[in-house]
Amino acid sequence: MRVRELSLGLIGWIGLGIATAPAARAAIPSTYSCLSAVAKGGRDLFTKHLRLLELCRDAELKTPGACPDPASVSSVELAVRLTKRIVDHCDAVPLGTLGFPGPCTDPDASDGFTPGDLAACIAASHSAASASILPSLYDPALVSPLRYADFNCQKTVGKKAAGFARALLGAVQKCRLGIVRGTILDVRPERCAIDHPATAKIIAKAERTLRHLVDGRCSDAQADRLLLCSPNQPIVTGAVDCLIDTIVRLVDNLDPTAPSDLIDYEFAGTLPAFCGNDRVDAPGEECDGTGDAVCPGACGAATGLFPCLCQDIPRQRVIEHFDADYDLGWTGSMHDQHVAEGGGYLTDLWDCDGAGGPDTRCAVGPSCSLTPHSPCSPSPTDLVTGNSICAALGQGVCRKSAGGATGPHCLLDIQRRCTTNAQCLAVGDRCVKTVSGPPLPMSAGGVSACLVRIFSEDVVGTTDLATGESDVRLRQRAFTYIGGSLSEPCPVCGGFCAAPGSFDAPGSRTPCATDADCGNPPSLCVTDAVCSYGANVDAPCRPGLPFGGPTDGFGTTSVDCLPPSSRNVSGSGIDLLESPRRTGTVTFEANTSCTAPGFSGNACIGGASDGRSCVADADCPGGVCRPQCFCAGQVRPNACDPACVGGVNDAAPCSNDDDCGGGFCHPGDCRIDPSDVDSCQEGRCTVGPMTGSCSLTSFVPCSTDAHCTSPACPQCAAGETCVFELRQCFVNGEIDRCGTPGAPDRTSASFSCTARSESGGVDAHFGLPGPAALTQPETSVVVGF
Numbered sequence: 001m002r003v004r005e006l007s008l009g010l011i012g013w014i015g016l017g018i019a020t021a022p023a024a025r026a027a028i029p030s031t032y033s034c035l036s037a038v039a040k041g042g043r044d045l046f047t048k049h050l051r052l053l054e055l056c057r058d059a060e061l062k063t064p065g066a067c068p069d070p071a072s073v074s075s076v077e078l079a080v081r082l083t084k085r086i087v088d089h090c091d092a093v094p095l096g097t098l099g100f101p102g103p104c105t106d107p108d109a110s111d112g113f114t115p116g117d118l119a120a121c122i123a124a125s126h127s128a129a130s131a132s133i134l135p136s137l138y139d140p141a142l143v144s145p146l147r148y149a150d151f152n153c154q155k156t157v158g159k160k161a162a163g164f165a166r167a168l169l170g171a172v173q174k175c176r177l178g179i180v181r182g183t184i185l186d187v188r189p190e191r192c193a194i195d196h197p198a199t200a201k202i203i204a205k206a207e208r209t210l211r212h213l214v215d216g217r218c219s220d221a222q223a224d225r226l227l228l229c230s231p232n233q234p235i236v237t238g239a240v241d242c243l244i245d246t247i248v249r250l251v252d253n254l255d256p257t258a259p260s261d262l263i264d265y266e267f268a269g270t271l272p273a274f275c276g277n278d279r280v281d282a283p284g285e286e287c288d289g290t291g292d293a294v295c296p297g298a299c300g301a302a303t304g305l306f307p308c309l310c311q312d313i314p315r316q317r318v319i320e321h322f323d324a325d326y327d328l329g330w331t332g333s334m335h336d337q338h339v340a341e342g343g344g345y346l347t348d349l350w351d352c353d354g355a356g357g358p359d360t361r362c363a364v365g366p367s368c369s370l371t372p373h374s375p376c377s378p379s380p381t382d383l384v385t386g387n388s389i390c391a392a393l394g395q396g397v398c399r400k401s402a403g404g405a406t407g408p409h410c411l412l413d414i415q416r417r418c419t420t421n422a423q424c425l426a427v428g429d430r431c432v433k434t435v436s437g438p439p440l441p442m443s444a445g446g447v448s449a450c451l452v453r454i455f456s457e458d459v460v461g462t463t464d465l466a467t468g469e470s471d472v473r474l475r476q477r478a479f480t481y482i483g484g485s486l487s488e489p490c491p492v493c494g495g496f497c498a499a500p501g502s503f504d505a506p507g508s509r510t511p512c513a514t515d516a517d518c519g520n521p522p523s524l525c526v527t528d529a530v531c532s533y534g535a536n537v538d539a540p541c542r543p544g545l546p547f548g549g550p551t552d553g554f555g556t557t558s559v560d561c562l563p564p565s566s567r568n569v570s571g572s573g574i575d576l577l578e579s580p581r582r583t584g585t586v587t588f589e590a591n592t593s594c595t596a597p598g599f600s601g602n603a604c605i606g607g608a609s610d611g612r613s614c615v616a617d618a619d620c621p622g623g624v625c626r627p628q629c630f631c632a633g634q635v636r637p638n639a640c641d642p643a644c645v646g647g648v649n650d651a652a653p654c655s656n657d658d659d660c661g662g663g664f665c666h667p668g669d670c671r672i673d674p675s676d677v678d679s680c681q682e683g684r685c686t687v688g689p690m691t692g693s694c695s696l697t698s699f700v701p702c703s704t705d706a707h708c709t710s711p712a713c714p715q716c717a718a719g720e721t722c723v724f725e726l727r728q729c730f731v732n733g734e735i736d737r738c739g740t741p742g743a744p745d746r747t748s749a750s751f752s753c754t755a756r757s758e759s760g761g762v763d764a765h766f767g768l769p770g771p772a773a774l775t776q777p778e779t780s781v782v783v784g785f
Contacts, residue, residue: 030093032181035267037089039173041082042122042266047166049075050130054158057138061151064144075127083119090115102268103260125265129250136246137161139227153218154226157243160210165247167206168193169262172252175199176267189267191539193252211240255540276302283411283432284402286310305546305781306346309403314349314784316364316463318470319545320437322552325678325775327730328754329767330629331639332685334442335728336678340557341549343437344778345459345474348404354785355465355743364472365404365460369396376400400458407458408433436476438547439562441489441554443699447765448483450490450563453576461580465782468743471582474750477573480757481563484533486699487511487715491563492555493541493548496532498524509533511555531561553699569759576772578750583741585680588751588771589734590637594629598667599636603628605733611645611666628668630735631753633769636668638729640685643669653687670729679749679775680738683731690724730771737773748776 052075056067067073095101101113104121137158146154175192178184187196193203218226220235229242252263274282278289285308287299295313300306305317322341328334352362366376368390376390376398390398402414410416410424411432418424418431433454440451453476461472483489488496488511496509497518509532512518512525526532529543532555541560542548548558580586594600604614607622614625628637644654647663654665669686676682694700694708694716702708702722709716739749754772756763763769 030089031098032177034086034090034093034095035098035180036177037085038118038122038266039177041085041119042126042262043166043169043173045075045078045082045123046126046130046169046262047162048078049073049127050133050162050165053130053134054137054162057134058151058155058158061138061142061144061146061154075123079119079123079127082123083116086119086122087115090118097269099267099269103264104268122265125260126262129262133161133165133246133250136228136230136243139230139232141227150222150226153214153222156217157214157226157228157239160213161243161247164206164210164244165251168203168247169251171199171202171206172263173266176263180267190254194254207244210244211237214240274302275308280308282308284309284405284434286402303544306403306783307546309346311783313401313403314352314354314362315346315403315782316349316362317346317546317781318344319779319781320344321777321779322550323777325682325773327682327728327773328442328770329772330634330636330730330770331765331767332728332730333447333639333691334766336676336682337440337442338552339776340438340440340551342545342547343440343453344546345406345436345455346403346546347406347459348399348401349463349465349782349784350399352465355782357785360466361462361464363460364463364470365406366398366400366458367460368393369399371395405458406434406436406455408454408456435559438549438551438557438559439481439490441483441551441557443483443486443489443554446486446701447761448486448489448699449762449766450481450483450567452479452481452562453477454479454573456573456575463780464741465743468741468746468780469583470741470746470748470780471580471584473577473579474581475578476576478570478576478754479568479573480570480759480762481567482569482759482762484563485510487554488532489554490551490557491534491537491561492532493543493558493561494527494529494532495555496526498526529558531558534564535562536560553697569762570757574755574757576752576754578752578774581748581750581774581776583739583746583748585736585738586749586751587734587736588630590626590628590630590732592629592632592634593627594634594636596636599628601628602626603733608646609664611669611732612664626733628732630730630771631769633756634771635767637732638668638670638683638685639689639727639767640668640670640729641688642667643686645669651686666732668729668732670731672731673728676728679773681731681736683729685726685729687726689727691727692722692724694720695723696720730773735771735773737775739775744780744782746778746780748774748778750774750776 052073056073059066095113095118100118104118106113106117172192175184175196176189179187179189184196192199194200215236218236223236223239224234228239229246233239233242249258251261253261275285275288278291280288280291287295287310288308289299292299295310298310298312300309300311302308306315320339320343322338324339326337326339328337347365349362349364350367353359368376390396398415400414405414408418408431410418410429412429416424421430424431436453436455442449442451456477457475459472459474463470492511495511495513497512515525518525529541530538531541541558543556543558547560548556550556589605602614602625604610604612604620604623605626606624607620609620610623614620617625619625642654642665644650644652644660644663645666648661649659650663654660657664659665670683671686673682673684692702694702694713697713697716697720700708700713700716705721706712708720708722735751737749737751740747752772754768754770756768
């Protein structure tokens with residue numbers, strides 16, 4: 001697979017598709033003119049210098065001694081012409097606003113990076129590129145004079161490969177300039193050669209021309225004798241493939257870890273911004289490798305838990321582990337879900353001395369500079385002053401760093417909240433949004449979904465570094481996407497068959513561990529860190545903490561592999577407020593009237609009449625009379641069938657109180673399941689309904705064993721059976737979840753209400769609107785003390 005089709009390098013930062021993309025704006029004429037001059041001048045120098053080198057080698061191979069040293073071929077005139085063009089068009093343009101110097105170096109920092117410096121860099125880089133291609137076109141070991149047929153083949157290879165290089169460079173330049181000008185939208189600059197149809201068509205045509213002419217002039221024997229490409233290729237098709245890869249790698253290579261290519265030099269401002277490129281250019285970066293001026297020697301590694309952040313600032317990374325207990329919705333079908341490994345949050349810590357200091361209790365997240373350290377995040381409607389709450393309370397200014405800002409904020413002004421780019425007014429500014437972890441795959445009962453969560457506020461609260469106690473407010477917006485398939489609800493980072501999958505969703509690819517999992521005969525199982533489908537299909541991704549990790553049976557997901565936007569069924573997202581999320585017990589009582597008949601009235605909470613219908617507290621000895629649902633719009637407390645409470649027929653099915661022998665018939669009876677120890681107060685329906693699922697592949701529904709064997713269930717293992725269980729549920733009247741403090745490992749608990757999505761099928765199956773209860777094992781990693 002060629003480099004431009006599928007880059008296999010590990011990227012350190014990819015702009016998240018869920019974040020608001022930079023708004024398309026027409027470049028001012030001088031800016032566009034400058035970039036156009038750089039592109040045209042660079043293309044002319046590169047292709048003409050390469051042609052001079054080729055003519056020299058042709059002469060040498062025809063007549064020994066005619067051009068003994070191709071490296072000495074001068075392009076002084078080309079460089080002079082390039083310099084004049086760049087100086088004429090860029091003299092009035094602040095080159096820093098275009099991303100320069102980028103990969104270039106500034107020979108004299110005292111006068112800034114000048115148009116002359118830019119011209120010198122383009123001349124040097126493009127001349128070096130043409131010289132580096134030459135040995136692949138004309139092997140240095142060739143002995144002249146060549147036979148006529150061999151010389152004719154060699155000359156064709158050189159001339160037509162140079163033509164392909166010019167076509168590739170020119171097409172990508174045109175696309176990049178269109179993006180700058182605002183005439184090309186919805187194409188990531190680094191993927192012009194793949195995702196922009198007109199550009200891809202020009203490149204494909206140039207490639208076909210190269211193949212046709214070389215195939216017509218060269219035989220396999222000649223390719224072998226002429227030592228074509230590097231490493232040498234014994235057949236023509238292999239030589240052409242190798243030459244194309246070599247040219248692509250030098251002109252427009254997708255791999256951000258590879259040396260800078262010609263497009264990188266020309267369009268420095270559109271270089272992929274990522275942690276690990278030694279430039280402070282990606283959202284939230286404070287340092288980057290050798291670019292660590294603000295914290296020498298303390299810059300977090302690109303693959304570490306504090307990537308490109310200064311580790312001499314007190315901070316905490318909270319890592320969420322996959323073995324959480326996530327109970328979503330009132331139907332119980334999505335209870336006991338795990339999460340994706342590696343989610344969580346990163347915050348600043350204030351007003352404490354570390355785990356071993358006299359004051360171990362820290363303020364978490366943005367905080368006012370004076371007591372009582374109130375959260376400094378402004379209200380959602382305040383888009384102007386980030387420290388408005390602090391100022392209004394007379395508590396000083398908002399303390400907030402780029403590394404500790406989880407909520408949406410402007411890239412260049414972290415105090416400024418935003419929801420769109422238009423709210424970030426500075427030139428080049430944009431709205432940065434933070435994904436709270438890898439997408440969460442969910443499958444049950446024949447329905448699959450992919451959940452992406454974005455922080456909608458900064459995480460704020462307190463934590464004790466010695467005891468591990470934590471109490472924070474965490475707010476997100478959840479975006480629900482229709483899953484790619486039951487076995488692959490979310491795109492995965494590696495571990496998928498290279499060929500398009502035949503299941504459920506067009507364009508997705510079946511999960512795999514080895515080639516043998518990919519058909520018969522087997523095709524390639526892609527194990528490199530690239531996205532299987534979605535917004536960043538085939539783009540590099542980060543599979544490790546804190547960006548990605550394994551899920552419970554659904555592969556490895558990553559913040560870099562987001563589902564296709566067309567599958568979003570939640571519109572602008574669902575508000576999820578965990579306040580508090582704490583390392584203690586969280587309790588939430590039913591306080592909302594249900595919408596379904598039979599549940600819209602009140603019921604007793606606590607006491608001997610727990611669950612019985614009531615009108616007032618007096619009807620509930622030892623308890624209180626309250627509505628039966630937990631969240632606005634919730635249909636009923638749970639999906640359980642009615643059962644007797646008390647009397648001689650306790651826990652037996654019933655239709656009315658007469659069936660219960662002194663007790664009462666409780667509709668929707670759910671009781672604590674002592675065998676479920678994932679969290680406290682886990683519930684299971686008393687008498688029904690029963691649901692069937694395959695014994696190992698539990699997200700596959702069934703009614704007979706045949707549903708759990710091939711071909712009905714191709715993903716099921718041999719010997720699986722259909723297992724029936726009482727449905728899980730939220731216990732009537734009150735939801736409790738239990739956390740446990742600890743350092744560094746702890747467990748947090750929280751409760752939130754989840755609104756309906758825009759998919760009736762998802763809402764009906766999950767039970768939305770409805771409660772969401774989370775018991776989350778975590779690890780806290782602290783630096784800066």
